Amino acid sequence: MQVSVSETTPIQETARKDRSGYTSFAMRKTEPARHQVLLLSAFDDPHRCVSLGGDEWDILIRTARQAKLLGRLCAELRRRGVLDAVPDSVRAHLDGAYGYSLHRKHTALGVLWGLELVLNGCGFPLVLLKGASYIAQGISTSDGRLFEDIDIMVPKDSLARVEDRLTIHGWRTEKPDTYDQRYYREWSHELPPMWHSSYAMELDVHHTILPVVARAKPIAERLLERAIPVVGSKFRVLSPVDQLVHASAHLFYDSDFQGRFKDLIDLNSLFVDHGSSPHFWDELAREAKIHGLARSVWYAAYFCMAWLGTTVPGEFFALLGAEAPGRFARRSIEFGMTALAFPLHPDRRDFKRPTSISSVFEARALWLRFPARILVYHTIMKAIRSSMPRTVRSA
Amino acid sequence: MSQQPTVGGLTAPSLVQRMTEVGLTVDFGAARVRIFTDCEPLASAILSVYQHFPDEQHSGFVDATVQVLRVRGLRRFINPQIEFLSDANRPFEPFPADTTLPLLEWGMNYALSDRIFHYLVLHAGVVAKNNRAVLFPAIPGSGKSTLTAALHLSGYRLLSDEFGVIEPESGHLIPMVRPVALKNNSVPIIRDRFPSAVLGPIFPKTKKGEVSHLAPSLDSVRARHTVAVPAVVVFPRYAKGARCRLEDVDAASAFNRLAVNSFNYEFLGSKGFRRVTDLVRKCPCKQLIFDSLDDAIATIDDLLESIEGSKGSWESVTDAA
Numbered sequence: 001m002q003v004s005v006s007e008t009t010p011i012q013e014t015a016r017k018d019r020s021g022y023t024s025f026a027m028r029k030t031e032p033a034r035h036q037v038l039l040l041s042a043f044d045d046p047h048r049c050v051s052l053g054g055d056e057w058d059i060l061i062r063t064a065r066q067a068k069l070l071g072r073l074c075a076e077l078r079r080r081g082v083l084d085a086v087p088d089s090v091r092a093h094l095d096g097a098y099g100y101s102l103h104r105k106h107t108a109l110g111v112l113w114g115l116e117l118v119l120n121g122c123g124f125p126l127v128l129l130k131g132a133s134y135i136a137q138g139i140s141t142s143d144g145r146l147f148e149d150i151d152i153m154v155p156k157d158s159l160a161r162v163e164d165r166l167t168i169h170g171w172r173t174e175k176p177d178t179y180d181q182r183y184y185r186e187w188s189h190e191l192p193p194m195w196h197s198s199y200a201m202e203l204d205v206h207h208t209i210l211p212v213v214a215r216a217k218p219i220a221e222r223l224l225e226r227a228i229p230v231v232g233s234k235f236r237v238l239s240p241v242d243q244l245v246h247a248s249a250h251l252f253y254d255s256d257f258q259g260r261f262k263d264l265i266d267l268n269s270l271f272v273d274h275g276s277s278p279h280f281w282d283e284l285a286r287e288a289k290i291h292g293l294a295r296s297v298w299y300a301a302y303f304c305m306a307w308l309g310t311t312v313p314g315e316f317f318a319l320l321g322a323e324a325p326g327r328f329a330r331r332s333i334e335f336g337m338t339a340l341a342f343p344l345h346p347d348r349r350d351f352k353r354p355t356s357i358s359s360v361f362e363a364r365a366l367w368l369r370f371p372a373r374i375l376v377y378h379t380i381m382k383a384i385r386s387s388m389p390r391t392v393r394s395a
Numbered sequence: 396m397s398q399q400p401t402v403g404g405l406t407a408p409s410l411v412q413r414m415t416e417v418g419l420t421v422d423f424g425a426a427r428v429r430i431f432t433d434c435e436p437l438a439s440a441i442l443s444v445y446q447h448f449p450d451e452q453h454s455g456f457v458d459a460t461v462q463v464l465r466v467r468g469l470r471r472f473i474n475p476q477i478e479f480l481s482d483a484n485r486p487f488e489p490f491p492a493d494t495t496l497p498l499l500e501w502g503m504n505y506a507l508s509d510r511i512f513h514y515l516v517l518h519a520g521v522v523a524k525n526n527r528a529v530l531f532p533a534i535p536g537s538g539k540s541t542l543t544a545a546l547h548l549s550g551y552r553l554l555s556d557e558f559g560v561i562e563p564e565s566g567h568l569i570p571m572v573r574p575v576a577l578k579n580n581s582v583p584i585i586r587d588r589f590p591s592a593v594l595g596p597i598f599p600k601t602k603k604g605e606v607s608h609l610a611p612s613l614d615s616v617r618a619r620h621t622v623a624v625p626a627v628v629v630f631p632r633y634a635k636g637a638r639c640r641l642e643d644v645d646a647a648s649a650f651n652r653l654a655v656n657s658f659n660y661e662f663l664g665s666k667g668f669r670r671v672t673d674l675v676r677k678c679p680c681k682q683l684i685f686d687s688l689d690d691a692i693a694t695i696d697d698l699l700e701s702i703e704g705s706k707g708s709w710e711s712v713t714d715a716a
Contacts, residue, residue, distance in 0.1 A: 054455025062460065062482045065510070089427075089456055096512030096662075103662045344483035349464055351485045 035063040036342045042073055043265060044309045046080040057090045059346060066343035067261050068146045070094065071101030075144030097144075104147040104201075108135055111150050111199045116234050118169045119162065125236050127153040127227045129206060129246060130266075133237035136230045141269035146262075149193070149202040152235075155224060156207040163191055163205070171196045171203060179381060187213045187374060209246045210254055214369050218249065218291035240274035241283045248300035249293045252333070256365040257340040258358060264341065268304040275310070285319035294323035299333060336361045403446025411438035418460070420451050424570035424619030425514060425560040426458040426507055430499065433464055434477060436596075437495035444496070444574040444595040444608045447616040459506040463499050465492065481506045496608060497601045500576055504557055507571075508658040511560070514569065515670050516658040519559030521568055521623070522551035524699060528568045528623035530559055530678075531631050532656050538633030538685070541581040544609045545688045546695060548589040553615040554623060558658070563666050566673055567622035572615050574608035582607045588688055627698060628653070628680045631691075639690035641698065642682045649680035 032040075038060040041048050052060065064070045074094035077083040086094065112132060119126055127133075129151035134142035154162050173192040184192045190206040208220035223246075227236040238246060247270060251263040274280060288297035298320045304310040317324065325333070339357045344350075366375060402410070402419070411432065413419060418429040419441070432438065459481065466476040466489050475492035478485055479502035486505050490498045508516065519532040520543030529546070533539035540556055547553040554568055556575040561568055574595065577585055582605055585592055593610040628649060629641075644652075653671050654660045660667045679702055685691040 058456045058460070061456070066482050066484070087456070089458075092513040093458070093510065096510075099664070100512050100659075100662045103664060106664070346460065346482040348483045349462060349480065351480055351483050 032338065033342075033345055035059050035345045036338070039063045039067065039069075039261070039342065040307055043069075043076060043268070044307070046077050046082045049077065049082055050085045054087070057087065061090060061093050062346035063343055065093075065097065066346065067259070069262050069265060070097035071144035071146055072262070072265060073144070074098040075140070079140065079143070101144045101146050105135060105142070105145075107199065107201050108132060108147045108150055111196075111201050111203065112136075112233075112235070114169075114196075114199070115150075115152070115203075118165055120234060122158070122161065122165070124155050124158045125224050125227055126234060127224060127236045127238060128230070129153050129209070129238065130250070133243065134266075136233065136235060136237055139269070139273040141266055141273055145266075147201070149204055151190075151204045151206060153206040153208070153220075153224070156220065159191065159205070159207050166194060166203075166205070169196075170198070179385065183378075187211055187370070210249055211369050213371055213374055214254070215371070216249070216253060216292040216296075216368070218245070218293060222290065240270075240277065241280065241287050244270050244274065244284055244300065245288055245291055245293055245297060248288075248296040249291075252296035252299040253293065253368055254365065256358065256362040257336050258353070258361075259341070259343065261341040261343075264300075264303055264307070264337075267300045268308045268310055271301070271304055271310045271312075281313050281316045282319065285316060288320065289323065294320050295325060298324055299330075302330075303337065336364075399449040401446060402448045402450050403442060405442065405450060407435055407439045407442060410442060411435045414438060414441075417454070420453040420457060421445060421448050422451060422453075422619065424554075424572050425558070426511055426571060427453070428503060428507070429453075429457045429460045430503075431460070431462040431464075432495075432499070434492070434495050436493070437463055437477075437499060440496040440595050440608075441499075443593065444610040446593070446610060447613040459503070459510050461499070461502055461506050463495060463502065491600070494598050494601050496595055497576070497598050497603075497606050500574065500608065503573070507558065511558075512659055512662055513563075515561040515563055515660065515663055515667055517559035517561065517653060517660075518557065518656040518658060519653075520556050520575075521554035521559050521570075522546045523554055523568070523623040524551050526621065526623045527626035527699065527703075528554060529695060529699060530568075530625055530628045532559065532628065532653050533631055534656065536633075538581075538631045540575055540577055541584065541633070541688070542631050542683075542685075542691060544575045544577060544581070544585050544592075545588065545692055547575070547609070547612065547615065548585070548592055549692050552618055552623075553611045561625075561670060561674075562622070563663060563670055565622075566625065566670060568625055569622055570615070570619045572611045572619045574610055577607050577609060579604040584688065585609065625674055625678050627702060628674065628678050629695065629698070630680075630682045632682060632684050633686070634684050635686055637684050637686045639683075639685045639687060639694055641694060642684065644680040644682050646675040646680060649675045 038056060042060055061070065064073045070093065074083065074097060077086065077094065083091070108131065128136050131142070131145060131147045132150045132152065134145065171194040173194050180192065184190065189208045189211050190204050194203040194205065209218050209223065210216055223238060223242050226239045226242060228239055229236050244267070247263065247267050251260055251267065284297060288294040301312045301316060305312045340353065340361055344353065370378060410419065414430060414432045418431045420427060420429045462480040463477055464480065465471065466478050476489035477492050477495060477498060478489040479487055479498050481502065517532055519530045520539045521528050521530055522543055523529070531539045531542055543556050553572055554570040556573060558571045559568065560571050582597060586594060595608040595610065597605060597607045599605050630644060630652060650671055653674065660671065681698065683691060683694065
């Protein structure tokens with residue numbers, strides 16, 4: 001049995017690398033659980049995996065699978081030349097998960113191919129977001145990633161036309177009831193999720209990157225304008241910097257952190273894929289401020305640096321200086337991420353998280369998403385609706 | 396190998412203590428599973444249906460870890476329940492506390508089908524004679540488990556009742572030797588026809604009706620790392636009162652039925668396609684319509700004998716252990 005990993009945690013090491021002048025609180029004061037350390041260190045420094053014992057591999061593989069990161073882990077180990085040193089029995093699971101991610105990637109490509117035909121000649125930009133855009137760019141963020149849905153973004157005034165065309169070609173929404181429709185169409189940033197009988201994948205059509213009623217108001221027109229064409233297709237993708245802005249907002253603005261460690265891995269890979277281009281960091285700071293998402297981007301850079309060892313230029317934090325969170329805010333977010341973003345320890349004999357912590361961060365996500373008036377209304381409606389039988393609701 | 400202590404040599408109290416603390420690791424051949432439980436009735440059932448498995452003192456990496464635990468809380472005094480957990484997930488709602496082994500077996504089916512992506516996993520019973528295997532791919536209710544159990548009890552080696560595990564490179568069948576789940580009428584049929592069969596406890600009121608599990612033989616357990624070559628694919632169809640007969644199934648429809656019934660065919664991409672194509676090209680594919688088990692066994696015996704040596708394109712079987 002080996003204890004090589006737990007003696008110096010990667011968190012402690014990266015805290016030393018920390019060039020922002022901050023030290024990571026949550027990980028230093030509250031002892032990180034063993035499965036968290038194993039998962040973090042596998043992505044932070046895959047070479048450490050070479051010395052793992054069988055029982056450590058067991059915990060790591062199960063944790064990575066629950067985090068939906070097993071295929072990503074396989075890709076990272078291969079990228080760093082470590083995969084061949086992995087024991088055969090473990091390797092089989094990594095390869096299997098990688099194969100599954102390829103299958104999902106092929107499903108996603110099928111959807112994109114179909115969408116290209118359906119939306120051909122529509123005369124406005126079709127922008128791929130998140131997973132679909134990582135596939136289209138062929139960047140390492142997409143390698144081994146588990147693709148769950150396809151997200152596209154179109155101008156708001158084209159939304160009705162897009163929906164019509166998709167509906168004609170067999171895409172259907174699964175949210176027929178009027179309250180859900182109102183939720184999506186008035187407050188949200190996307191149409192209700194759509195499904196097609198030919199594809200085992202959900203389609204989300206967005207017109208901006210955060211709910212329209214959210215406190216932050218990113219400028220959708222600017223994002224669309226700055227989008228860049230994908231060679232050999234009708235699609236565009238957000239500019240590299242805007243991809244980071246979107247992914248940061250998705251995790252640190254519009255989520256309750258539950259099970260979202262994979263989003264941090266996405267962010268980290270995006271920094272690796274895009275971060276070395278000239279003026280990247282200046283531009284990122286500028287655009288983040290323009291869209292009112294500087295705080296989210298600050299957190300993204302900070303967590304990738306402190307937890308995953310990404311190199312962030314010191315000036316970057318200075319550029320966002322005025323938008324940096326205070327000590328209390330930062331520590332709260334660290335606490336929430338530590339408690340909620342990781343899967344539960346795989347050997348736990350209990351499958352629920354403590355509700356006290358998760359409800360605090362659910363409340364935070366709701367608070368950022370909705371103004372007080374809608375929040376009260378939505379909360380009351382949810383309470384009423386959850387007490388009604390399903391048949392009444394969808395009538 | 397033969398001198399290794401087996402699960403059957405333990406006592407229920409010592410087994411439940413072990414399974415509460417460090418778990419029991421069972422090597423089924425294609426996968427190794429670590430099982431935790433705090434239910435003594437489950438430990439007793441395991442003592443009978445897993446009796447021939449080695450009592451491994453294994454720590455380290457396994458393919459799946461599962462837990463069957465008593466549900467805490469006040470309702471345990473009125474209507475006690477048990478729940479299945481794997482990696483801090485609970486894929487099903489709790490079961491009544493008296494359906495321990497069915498919950499474990501169904502839970503393991505779920506956990507293994509969700510984790511074994513490195514082999515092609517067909518939904519099929521598999522038995523073999525001289526390392527030449529008969530595959531019974533089937534939908535529930537077709538008599539697959541009954542037929543698998545009957546052939547196993549008539550001298551065939553059991554490779555699997557649920558998972559037809561195929562190694563994608565060689566096309567060999569890897570055993571996944573687990574108890575055969577017999578449902579409803581199959582239980583008395585097997586018990587009466589084969590009085591020596593080792594059946595676990597009978598669970599009368601499960602979601603799938605009455606269930607009892609047949610313990611795999613010592614020989615099958617010992618041969619769990621010996622692969623077999625697919626010799627024939629037989630789609631069983633139980634039909635009451637029917638005359639036992641074989642009908643040819645053309646390769647294209649056999650392909651469809653195998654692929655659709657697979658747990659992970661599409662995840663393997665072109666590798667899966669090549670493997671299933673290969674299988675239906677090299678093996679005769681038949682439909683077996685049967686009522687009487689004796690006739691079915693004789694038919695399978697004859698079938699396997701008649702194709703002896705006629706399909707020589709497979710490389711010789713090697714020991715995967």
